[in-house]
Amino acid sequence: MKKSVLSMFMLLCAFAAMAQSGTIRGQVIEEATGEALIGATVMVEGSTTGATTDLDGQYTIKVAPGTYTLKVSFISFNPQEIKEVAVKDGEITVVPVVRLSDATTQLQEVVVEAEVLRDSDVGLLTVQKRSANMLNAISSQAFSRTGDSNVGAAMKRVTGVSVEGGKYVYVRGLGDRYSKTNLNGADIPGLDPNRNSVQLDLFPANLISNIVVYKTFMPNLSGNFTGGYVDVETKDFPDDFTFQLSTSTSYNTQASFNNNFLTYEGGSLDFLAFDDGTRSFPQAIDVEDREAIPARSYTNDAAAEELTSLTKSFNKEWVPSQSAAPLDHKFALSVGNQKELFGKPVGYLASLSYSRSFDFYEGGKYGRFSQSGVSANVNSLVEEINLSDARGVENVLWSGMLGASIKLNNFSKIGFTALHNQSGAKEGRQLNGLKVTGDGQMDYYTNTLLFEERSLSSFQLKGEHALNGGEGLRVEWISSYTLSQMDQPDLRFFTYGNYGVQSRGLRIEPSIGQPPTRYTRTLNQFNFDNKLDLTLPFQLWSQEAKFQFGGAYVFKDRSFREFQYRFDSDRTQFGGDPEEHVSDENIWTRENSGGVYVYDAYDARNNYEATESVGAGYVMIDLPLTEQLRAVAGARVEKTNIFFTSFAADDPKLKSQYGALKNKKLIDNLDILPSLNLTYQLGEDMNLRAAYGRTLARPSFREVAPYQSFDFVGGYSYVGNDTLERTLVDNVDVRWEMYPRPSEILSVSVFYKNFHSPIEATFVPLSVNPLLTWKNVGEASVYGLEVEAKKNMGFIHEKLANVNMGTNLTLVQSAVSIAAAELAIKQRFDPGMEATRPMAGQSPYIINAFMAYQNESYEVNLAYNVQGERLSIVSQYAPGEDVYEKPAPSLNFNISRTMAERWKAKLSISNILNPASEFVHKFKGEEYIFQQYKKGRDISVGVSYAIF
Numbered sequence: 001m002k003k004s005v006l007s008m009f010m011l012l013c014a015f016a017a018m019a020q021s022g023t024i025r026g027q028v029i030e031e032a033t034g035e036a037l038i039g040a041t042v043m044v045e046g047s048t049t050g051a052t053t054d055l056d057g058q059y060t061i062k063v064a065p066g067t068y069t070l071k072v073s074f075i076s077f078n079p080q081e082i083k084e085v086a087v088k089d090g091e092i093t094v095v096p097v098v099r100l101s102d103a104t105t106q107l108q109e110v111v112v113e114a115e116v117l118r119d120s121d122v123g124l125l126t127v128q129k130r131s132a133n134m135l136n137a138i139s140s141q142a143f144s145r146t147g148d149s150n151v152g153a154a155m156k157r158v159t160g161v162s163v164e165g166g167k168y169v170y171v172r173g174l175g176d177r178y179s180k181t182n183l184n185g186a187d188i189p190g191l192d193p194n195r196n197s198v199q200l201d202l203f204p205a206n207l208i209s210n211i212v213v214y215k216t217f218m219p220n221l222s223g224n225f226t227g228g229y230v231d232v233e234t235k236d237f238p239d240d241f242t243f244q245l246s247t248s249t250s251y252n253t254q255a256s257f258n259n260n261f262l263t264y265e266g267g268s269l270d271f272l273a274f275d276d277g278t279r280s281f282p283q284a285i286d287v288e289d290r291e292a293i294p295a296r297s298y299t300n301d302a303a304a305e306e307l308t309s310l311t312k313s314f315n316k317e318w319v320p321s322q323s324a325a326p327l328d329h330k331f332a333l334s335v336g337n338q339k340e341l342f343g344k345p346v347g348y349l350a351s352l353s354y355s356r357s358f359d360f361y362e363g364g365k366y367g368r369f370s371q372s373g374v375s376a377n378v379n380s381l382v383e384e385i386n387l388s389d390a391r392g393v394e395n396v397l398w399s400g401m402l403g404a405s406i407k408l409n410n411f412s413k414i415g416f417t418a419l420h421n422q423s424g425a426k427e428g429r430q431l432n433g434l435k436v437t438g439d440g441q442m443d444y445y446t447n448t449l450l451f452e453e454r455s456l457s458s459f460q461l462k463g464e465h466a467l468n469g470g471e472g473l474r475v476e477w478i479s480s481y482t483l484s485q486m487d488q489p490d491l492r493f494f495t496y497g498n499y500g501v502q503s504r505g506l507r508i509e510p511s512i513g514q515p516p517t518r519y520t521r522t523l524n525q526f527n528f529d530n531k532l533d534l535t536l537p538f539q540l541w542s543q544e545a546k547f548q549f550g551g552a553y554v555f556k557d558r559s560f561r562e563f564q565y566r567f568d569s570d571r572t573q574f575g576g577d578p579e580e581h582v583s584d585e586n587i588w589t590r591e592n593s594g595g596v597y598v599y600d601a602y603d604a605r606n607n608y609e610a611t612e613s614v615g616a617g618y619v620m621i622d623l624p625l626t627e628q629l630r631a632v633a634g635a636r637v638e639k640t641n642i643f644f645t646s647f648a649a650d651d652p653k654l655k656s657q658y659g660a661l662k663n664k665k666l667i668d669n670l671d672i673l674p675s676l677n678l679t680y681q682l683g684e685d686m687n688l689r690a691a692y693g694r695t696l697a698r699p700s701f702r703e704v705a706p707y708q709s710f711d712f713v714g715g716y717s718y719v720g721n722d723t724l725e726r727t728l729v730d731n732v733d734v735r736w737e738m739y740p741r742p743s744e745i746l747s748v749s750v751f752y753k754n755f756h757s758p759i760e761a762t763f764v765p766l767s768v769n770p771l772l773t774w775k776n777v778g779e780a781s782v783y784g785l786e787v788e789a790k791k792n793m794g795f796i797h798e799k800l801a802n803v804n805m806g807t808n809l810t811l812v813q814s815a816v817s818i819a820a821a822e823l824a825i826k827q828r829f830d831p832g833m834e835a836t837r838p839m840a841g842q843s844p845y846i847i848n849a850f851m852a853y854q855n856e857s858y859e860v861n862l863a864y865n866v867q868g869e870r871l872s873i874v875s876q877y878a879p880g881e882d883v884y885e886k887p888a889p890s891l892n893f894n895i896s897r898t899m900a901e902r903w904k905a906k907l908s909i910s911n912i913l914n915p916a917s918e919f920v921h922k923f924k925g926e927e928y929i930f931q932q933y934k935k936g937r938d939i940s941v942g943v944s945y946a947i948f
Contacts, residue, residue, distance in 0.1 A: 022087035024061040025239045026095040028053050028072055035130075037100060038411065038470030040074040045081075054410035055466040055474075060345065065089045072098045092240040097123075122742040124210055129739050132622060132632040132677050134689055134749065136160065136788070137212040140205065140235070150397075151208060151232055152200035156890075158213050159788045159808035161228070162846050162867040167199040171213060171228030172751065172784060173812035173870070175841030177759065178697055178729075180225035183232050184417060186460055186480035187222070187529040187554050199454070200232075203421065204332065204353040204399050209235045215749070216677060216733050217693030219618035219634040220533060220548060223673040226695050226729045226753060234417060237347025237405060241337040241947065248906070248942025250328035253914075255360035255392070255936060257327075262320040262360070262392030262428030264449050271356065273396040273424030275453055279490035282313035287520060287563040293600045296588065304590050311567070311587045311598040318494040318516060318578040319447045320392070320428025328938070330355035345407045354398040364389035364933030366431055369921050371878030375830040381880055381923050387433035387444065389933060397423040411466040419458045426451050435497065437511050443498040446513065447578065450491050458482040474535040486523040493517050494578045506574040508581075516567040516578070517601065525558040543624040548634075551617040558701050562606040562709075569596045604654055606708065607647035610701040612667075615639045620675075632677040640698065642667035644722065646706055658706065661722060666704050669726055671696055689735040699724040699759055703774040718761070718772045725776050728756040740791075743804070747788045755780035758816065760840045762874045772873070778819055780839055784812035807849040814839040822876050829878035837871070837879075844868040857898050865890045872919055873930075880923035883930045888915040902945055910938040 028040040036057025043050035044063060051059040061070075067086050073079040077100040087093050124137040136159040156163045160172045168176040181198040182188065188198055214221060214229040221229050255261060267278035284306075286292045293310055294303040334351035366389045369381035399422070405415035427450040435444035462478035495513035498506045508515055533550040567582060571594040574581060581596060588595035620634025642665070648654040649662035675693035682688055705720035730753065737747035757776040788808040794801035815836040818826070826833045838844075845868040853860040866889035875881035891913045896906040914937050921928040 021062050022065055022089060023092045024063065024068070024070070024085060024087060024095060025092055026059060026070075026082075026098065027057045028059070028074070028098045028100060029057050030077075031099040031101040037074055037077075038466055040072060040077075040100065043071045043073075045069040045071055052410060054407060055413065055464055055470060063087055070095070072100065074100055077102060094239045124212075125739060125742065125745060127212075128745075129685075129687070129737070132630065132679060133218050134215040134677075134691060134733055134735050135212055136215065137210055139210045140208055150201045150205055151203040151211060154205055154208075155200060155211060155230070156865050157848055157850070157863065158211065159848070160215070160786050160810040160846060161213060162843055162865075163200070164841075167201045169200060169228075169230060170841060170843065170867075171230070172215075172782070172786075172810060173814070173841075173843040173846065173867075174227035174782065174839070177700070178226040179228050179230060180222055181230040181232065182222075183419070183458060183480075183482075184234060184460055184462070184478070185231055185531065186458075186478055186482070187527050187556075188456065188458060188480075188482045189484040189525045189527045189556065189558075201397070201423075203232060204355070204397070207234055207351055207353065207399060207401050207419070209233045215751075216691040217673065217675045217695050217731060218632060218677060219620040219636040219673070219675055220550065221636075222552070222554075223616070223636055223638050223671065223695050224614075224698060226697060226731065226755075234401060234403060234419065235334075235336075235349055235351070237338055237349045237403060238336045238948075239338055242335065243947040244332070244334045244944065245946075246942060246944035247331040248329070248908075248940050250330075250357070250908075250938045250940035252325075252328060252358060252360070252938050253936040254934065255325045255358040257324050258360060259324045260322050260360075260362060260390075261325040261358065262390060262430065263323050263325075263394065263426065264317055264320050264428050266426050266451060270394070270424060270426055270451070271396060273398065273422045273453060273455075275424075275451060275487070275489050279315075279451060281490070281518075281520065281565070282310060284310055284313065285565075293565075293598060295599070296597060298590050298593075307597055308587055308589050311582075311596065312584050314518070314565075314567075314582070314598065315490070316579050316582050317449065318492055318582065320430060320449060325358035325360065325392070325394070328355070328357040328940075330357075341406065346404065347406075348402070348404040350400075350402050352398070352400045355396070357395045358393070359395065359935065360392045361933040361935065362390040364391065364931070365929045366433075366931050367929045369881070369923075369928045369930075371829050371880040371923065373829070375832075375878075375880070375924075379924065380926065381921055381928050383434075383436065383928075385433070385435050385444070387431040387435075389429070389431050389931070391427065391429040391933070394426045395423070396425075397421070411470055412464070414461070414463045416462075417458070417460045419456075421454075421456045423454045424452065435512075440499055442512065444495075444512065445497065446493065446495040448491075448493055451489060453487045453489070454485070456482065456484045471537070474537075476533045476535075478529070478531050480527070480529040482527045482529070484523075484525050484527075486521075488519065488521040491519040491521065496574045496578075506576050507572045508569070508574045509572040514566065515569075516582070517564055518567075519562060519564045521560075521562045523558065523560050525556060528555045530554075540623060543627070545624060546622040547619075548622065549617075549619045551615075553616070554612075554614045556612040557609075558611075559609045560607065560701075560705070560707070562603075562707070564601045564603070565598050566601045567596050567598050570594045603708075604648040604651035605646060605658065605706045608645060608701070608705045608707060610642065610644045610705070612640070612642045612698075612701070628681045630679040630681075632679075633675070635672055635674040638669075638671050638673065638696075640667050640669045640671070640726070641665060642698070642701075642704070644701070644704055648706065661706070664722070666722055666724075667698065667726060671726075671728070685739040687735075687737050689733070689737070691731070691733045693731050695729050695731060697727040697729065697759065699726065699774065703759065708771075721773050721775060724759060724774060725757050727758050727776070730754045735786075743790065744792060745788060745790050747786075749786040751782075751784055751786070753782040755782070755816075755839075758839065760816070760874055762822065762876050775819070777822075778817035780814060780816040782812060782814040782839065782842065784810060786810045802853055802855050804852045804854075805850065807847070809848075810846040812842060812844055812846075814842045816840075825876060826879055829880070833879055837874075840871045840874050843870045859894075859896045861892075861894045863892045863894075880921060882921065883919050884922060886916075886918040886920060888917050889913055890915075899943075902947060904944045904946070906940075906942045906944070908938070908940040908942075910940070911935055912937060 028037045040053040042059045051061050053059045070082040124139050152167050162170045169179050171179045212231045267276035269276040294307050297303040332353040336349035338347040366387040368385040372382045401419045403417040407413040429448040432445045460480040465475040467473045494516045496508045497512040531552045536547045588597035616638045618636040622632045644666050645663050646661035648658035673694045677691045680688045704722045708719040733751045735749040758780045760777050761772050790806035793803040816839050847866050850863045872885045873883035893909045918932045919930040
């Protein structure tokens with residue numbers, strides 16, 4: 001009996017000891033490179049308990065509650081101690097990252113005191129310092145301070161980066177075609193049929209860990225970039241349980257509670273960025289069936305009745321209504337943890353965000369001007385259009401993400417990420433004013449109703465495997481499938497005018513604009529991206545070197561469809577009420593022969609399908625030529641095929657002109673892209689870098705499609721060009737950089753780029769209406785200077801130790817050789833016209849600056865951004881008809897206060913300066929407004945709750 005009782009007592013003690021335990025987690029990296037150390041030993045002092053680091057340099061140790069000292073060691077590196085590691089029952093203690101230095105550079109043991117690690121900015125600067133590539137980066141910590149709500153807003157804080165329209169990234173003053181945006185290293189498609197780039201406002205900031213912009217090419221990167229290669233990295237799962245919830249509301253000085261806000265009756269699911277079918281065309285109309293709408297008939301009773309019935313069945317809302325806009329609002333929720341599944345570490349992170357905002361301006365301006373003769377003989381441009389512009393937009397964006405990863409062992413892990421973004425924009429717009437036509441001057445009116453639904457779904461599976469215990473070949477792979485969709489279910493234009501001088505009254509006729517028209521447009525594209533990278537470390541001259549090789553294959557498939565229905569009449573006179581114009585009483589019947597009737601205005605040229613495939617392979621070697629000089633050299637080979645099919649190829653009326661555009665191979669290139677990156681370590685915290693690389697820029701599907709589109713009646717139209725060729729670019733970069741302290745940097749870069757056959761948007765000569773297309777425009781060059789500085793003000797006085805300031809400046813100059821035919825036309829208007837001009841979309845300067853204060857309770861941040869005047873639209877006629885975008889400086893202020901252990905309140909004021917967004921023509925020292933409007937200031941208050 002005594003033995004049984006003793007045995008039971010000992011067993012209960014054992015269970016109690018097992019129940020009372022905590023967990024220690026941390027990471028070990030190499031000081032010199034910032035890379036994870038695989039196989040480092042972490043031991044609890046005075047015991048045999050410990051662990052080795054995995055392929056991420058991470059380790060996990062389970063111990064009883066108490067305070068411990070950890071010993072960290074790895075062969076040929078100096079050992080370190082971490083003291084005062086406090087472990088509580090059932091809790092996880094995350095210790096600081098341990099940075100082991102090479103034993104040849106430091107001989108004494110280093111002691112680290114345990115503390116909470118909060119060095120996201122510092123970590124990215126370490127990556128920048130140790131990278132073989134020239135890069136700039138911004139962390140989630142940084143754009144949280146500045147109050148940026150999405151990636152598009154955050155990107156403009158990066159050195160040399162500007163953002164057009166809050167969506168499209170411009171790096172080093174170059175247009176978005178010369179930048180590449182990836183998600184976790186995988187290719188993602190855009191949602192704008194007119195662009196080849198991703199709309200960055202789709203990605204909420206709360207989903208993002210960091211954004212890295214690579215400025216120079218290396219063979220393991222896609223060759224399809226010139227200005228910058230942008231990699232948006234989503235958040236990874238945490239070491240311990242985290243929960244974050246935030247909500248905020250904003251007041252916009254132009255939109256909120258403004259009774260003049262333009263909108264229209266939509267669907268019940270607009271607030272979720274879905275159309276519920278309200279905007280669908282009548283069921284009797286099959287957009288795929290070209291015979292669905294009969295022509296007018298005075299002999300066929302059935303056809304006449306069907307046409308009348310179909311015309312009446314359309315929604316009769318054509319003009320924006322006015323209604324007060326509510327406050328903007330948003331919320332975000334995320335939860336993550338790390339657990340064990342079948343004895344394997346499994347981490348997950350799930351997040352959801354939602355935002356709804358309202359933008360409005362009235363009193364905006366839209367104009368169009370032309371140069372009537374030789375510059376020496378005319379003193380001003382001729383006004384063709386002068387319109388007052390009012391526009392209201394309701395924007396909705398919600399996103400959900402689920403990421404999970406499992407470590408099969410210390411040297412192998414597999415991760416999965418699923419992401420869905422859904423956005424919608426409901427817009428009402430009115431323009432009215434003067435328009436000059438061949439029939440004289442007229443009062444001009446146009447109304448637009450638009451709803452655009454965009455979605456992007458991405459599924460990524462990736463793995464990392466370190467062979468031979470982490471000392472052999474390292475294998476990394478990713479397979480990504482991304483589907484993007486854009487839908488404009490019922491885009492409506494209603495245009496009319498009044499030749500007041502001739503007393504003809506309001507009219508709807510071709511000389512004014514096309515008759516009332518409704519469109520449905522859809523874009524569907526999927527990208528299938530696969531990459532494999534293999535890295536083999538080896539020793540050279542007693543130093544670590546690497547040989548890397550791999551391959552990639554990207555396949556893109558796009559389908560774009562457009563259908564349009566016009567409401568015409570034999571009568572040109574208009575009563576002034578668009579809804580009365582299409583009322584049942586005014587619909588065509590055989591008895592009312594002058595009534596309004598609908599007809600199918602389908603244009604096969606505006607429908608296309610296209611595919612692009614890019615297969616790539618590369619080799620590169622990372623060599624320490626001396627103790628200070630590091631060289632990374634290699635080459636990438638890319639084989640590109642682009643096939644295009646226009647629906648006009650099968651249209652009997654268009655086949656003779658477009659028959660060749662059926663599964664036509666537009667691009668068939670094999671490109672060898674070499675690169676060399678050199679890094680010379682001038683000191684422990686100072687580098688001198690130099691790089692050369694050849695990259696390219698391919699035409700987008702939209703640019704090669706004969707599809708003709710416009711944004712609104714009276715706006716410019718665009719048409720594709722199927723003869724476009726890809727652009728090749730030679731890039732040279734030099735950078736000096738210094739890192740005085742972990743959070744500080746001072747760098748100076750110079751760069752030069754030479755473009756062969758750059759692609760730019762230009763006007764089509766002799767077109768009846770202003771029409772733009774894309775052309776290869778000869779040779780171009782860009783050169784520039786970048787300066788970046790971040791400094792803690794504690795060096796002035798210790799009381800300023802909580803103040804950080806930073807700025808970055810980019811200066812860029814460019815020159816494009818004007819094609820001979822274009823130059824000849826322009827010199828008719830300006831005989832002194834030079835044979836070169838700036839590249840379209842290139843900003844001559846970009847300035848960012850910030851000042852931040854932080855203590856235990858408060859965070860205060862002031863951020864400024866501006867980009868220089870840039871050429872927006874290139875005229876193929878007179879130089880005075882070119883359009884320039886003027887600078888619009890941005891100033892944002894944020895202050896947050898920790899209210900309790902887990903609560904934080906925040907106040908933000910955005911767009912404090914509220915500058916006008918202006919596009920102008922320039923002629924003889926005068927500026928003529930092409931477009932002008934203001935966005936208004938945003939004042940936001942929010943609160944957040946977090947468990948870390």
